[in-house]
Amino acid sequence: MNYERVKEKLEILADAAKYDVSCSSSGGNRKNTNKGLGDSSASGICHTYTEDGRCVSLLKILLTNFCIYDCAYCVTRKSNDIQRAAFTVDEVVDLTINFYRRNYIEGLFLSSGIFKNADYTMERLVLVAKKLRLEHNFNGYIHLKSIPDASDELMREAGLYADRLSMNLEIPTESGLKLLAPDKNHQQMIKPMGFVKNEILVYKEEKKKFKSTPKFAPAGQSTQLIIGATQETDFQIIKVADHFYNDFNLKRVYYSGYVPISNDNRLPPLGSQVPLIRENRLYQADWLMRFYGFKADEILEKNNPFLDLEVDPKLGWALRNIDKFPVNLQFGSLEMILRVPGIGVKSAYKIINARRFQSLTLEHIKKMGVASNRAKYFITVANVNKSLQFLDSINLKNIILNETKSKFENPFSNQLTLLNDDSFLR
Template identity: 60%
Template sequence: MTEATLNKLKILAEAAKYDVSCSSSGTVRRGRKDDGVGNTVGGVGICHSFADDGRCISLLKVMLTNVCMYDCAYCINRRSNDVPRATLSVSELVELTMEFYRRNYIEGLFLSSGVVRNPDYTMERLVKVAQDLRTVHRFNGYIHLKSIPGASRELVNRAGLYADRMSVNIEIPNECSLKYLAPEKDFKSVYEPMGFIRQGVLENKEDRRKFRSAPRFVPAGQSTQMIVGASPEHDRDILRLSSAFYSMPTMRRVYYSGYVPVNTYDARLPVLKQPPLIRENRLYQADWLMRFYNFTADEIVDDAHPDLELDIDPKLSWALRHPEFFPVDVNRADYESILRIPGVGVKSATLIVNARRFRRLNSEHLRKIGVVMKRARYFITCGELEAPCVADVSPDYVRRSLTAATGKERDNNPLQLTIDFGS
């Protein structure tokens, strides 16, 4: 690697760090001893994510170029910013990926880019990188490509033959806010490539039913990202849009990125001292409830409660707003009802349903199963349990009890770092 290429890589890797939609799942691309380099087996997460067995798996996360024709208010790479610019050629990026893989630094590639000249010109270069890796170097590792908004159907279809996952970032959850912060963008340019990917995946499934040798098209589906805090939308608006995305058969993940105030001079942006990380975390928790706990967006947030509570998680918040649903008898209730108990996860709910076939469960059994009893005890009944139920006392009492316990644990935790900034 030359010094010039290394300098480019530093600039473009730094520019790419604001895109968080870079995990993978649901893809299997096995390596072959006689032909090919690398493999992606088991659909594990990539880009410093953790596999089920605890392994940390990483990828080269880089932009092809941070030169961009757009002037989006929230983006560090907007054309009006005076930042170092760099561009990697297709051959440079292919060589970097292969050399990093051979040295066991990475297991895949996450590639995005600023928009140069026009969307099709940029998308064609991204496709060329993936094509050369697959066909020239026989690379079987994970490849995640960002589809450029406004790119043509032909280029998106070509990209889908080489990428494991593709994503198109919607960025701002409301079109009026998007037009205000990024006047050159609109929802149509985002939704069109999403539709191309969705149609390509569905058509490919039909082709593979008829011909097993048909090449796979975006086997890990697609994802998108929304910036949280750069515009005035409520969590209700964000989660409703996420719910609509999840109704698409090919959408695997919606990522939420707390707005990082990189362009503080722009009066259109809110004045923030730091990214809204707690809000971002609550949105991920709510997203988890929609994906795995059978909650709808309108159950988590509604017109009366348009924003998620920051001091408690969304599941507990829902439970405190619906005391009439409790107590839940863990020895009789169905699986869906058990899932709604605070302190009970998907794995714990499955174990409860299976274990109660052989004996009546008590609180000690639930604790061994993995139920967080300090939280669940206010919402369940299981024989000898003596804790007051939320239906018998006020939800405010339960809230105070749980938030006080959380605060006490945090204060007593020797691993909790406390920084004194002085007066």
Template identity: 65%
Template structure:
């Protein structure tokens, strides 16, 4: 590899690491007619598909030159960093070279905005078009949308990319205006809405059968990302914003990126060198409850509870605030309520519903199914559950569960130490 290309790669791969929205879940592009690659096959950025497969992506920026001066961004125009830009052919050559060496299975391509939105987007489109049509590359491609790009370019990009995304940046408009006054959430909503409508249009054309062959258009859908902790939003504001975008634009994922201090701007918060990973984790757990467990965001966060607990997960927190709904009878409760029991996941809930068709379930059977029984036992009754006259209140129950968890972790640590 030429030294200059290697230098560009080091600069532009490093600048791309702050974008966490690189999941490849949902890709289904098949390798036909002796092409190169396959986005649905299992496996320099690691990401995971919905079924748990690990996929490696070449994750780079086309350029880190940018006309904007967003205080939270390492590529902002006022930042004193090395600048670089790939040519269209260089990105194509890198992608194919890395794929043939079995380093990667796909490409995650973003860019700083240089000159204007269309100028940048046009080059991104040329890259993915050349990969698909000239190199016959069928691997996974995630392309970042440039705010303000024309609908014609967005449409063309959607014909070649598996997933497209555009960063919301900050959870609220006021937070965005504080740190990036030249940007607006409306600039994000317009392309999200256009791409979503076009996805629907292509699906409708395929279902009617009026058009013999309907091309795929962004088959893995859209996603977005928020920076968490750079502005003073509550957890409630963050998740209400995420819920709005899920509902209005049918997003596949919202990503929550803990703010990493990369500037000394007086508008930025003074926090430690590490991003707020615990808060980030709690937000992802809440997101999961909304998407897969049937929770409404207002049940989890509201004016009485605007912040997520740090010492317990949001599902347990909700259960402790709603003890009047527990315990449930595991042999008669509906699937929705079983899902709400702390310690029971989606797969376990399905297994419980299927297993109880053959007889009443006992505690030993529930443990074999794989639930976290020491946690769940406080919220359920099964065939052999003892009669408890006085149920503990929420603070007492919380302390019991935390003590059990700490004891479990201590035993694991002791077992690991014994190996040495």
């Protein structure tokens, strides 16, 4: 092997893969029971995140950045004048094994530009996973990026060797995709996703009857939406995500703000990158749908199609529906307690359990992890000053924003981060 050439390829193809954020390694539980290499259970996967939340625990590369498509938003489009490279199957396998043995990585995220055709590319991605599993007895985490329009046979084989499969929808709407990638259509992407969904269900049912049934994509499938390359509203984006969660049983939808890479009158101008706060608000809205029981139509509506960048979507909903508050924590339903700003999922269940034995006070719920500085305006407990509960939504929003600002300005404030379950939607 020419190690200098492989190193050069690695620099090119790892850099090209950075635009794909759907590489989370969560959800895998493949056990190492045969003295093989690696383990994708919680103890085997190291979750490392960059400052803006992207997972960097995997060897994240493209098989090649050659591509037959000319998608305007993509850095690897065929008309872009960039340095091209392609790994062989054996080079990717050797890199994965050697990096794992050196404790650089805990798994592999493998995507690719499309060369020749969909099946030709997908076949090589599958072959990498197959060699790792069968020839090297690798039990670590493998995430394969599915290729649009790949055959059912290849998708089935991919699911037998990979822990997670993902198919990027890229642009949220068909009209937006047609504008920027006229050679593609969403049906090419949806068909393999539907096949994987059905196969996951089939293998789960088979597993109930026969213990020897192999796992099929045990960490499920995910997708990614590019935000801001076209003019979709947050409402449209959330509706698309909600549809795929409900109809395709996706594990995750990832949101990636478009990074301007070329002068093209179909695209936003250079230097107009989507603010990270918009990505963050979309992830928070996504969290509400997945864990808090919100419907997409509740978070936003057609005449209010963009998320408020000043406040998180949960607080935004509460301010628009202030007539539903205050919620009596001693007797209120779990559904409404979950909708109180400042109360996370874990804290909501603690409240439900604790109120059976005592009359709850503000001090009690603070100890349960509730952000009482925010929640106190939306709840009734034994010792809360009720005078603030009758403020109008505009004044209440300003009060909460001012309190939040003062906490950020205080370097000694114990401000919770967005990665904490109970603080994610405060």
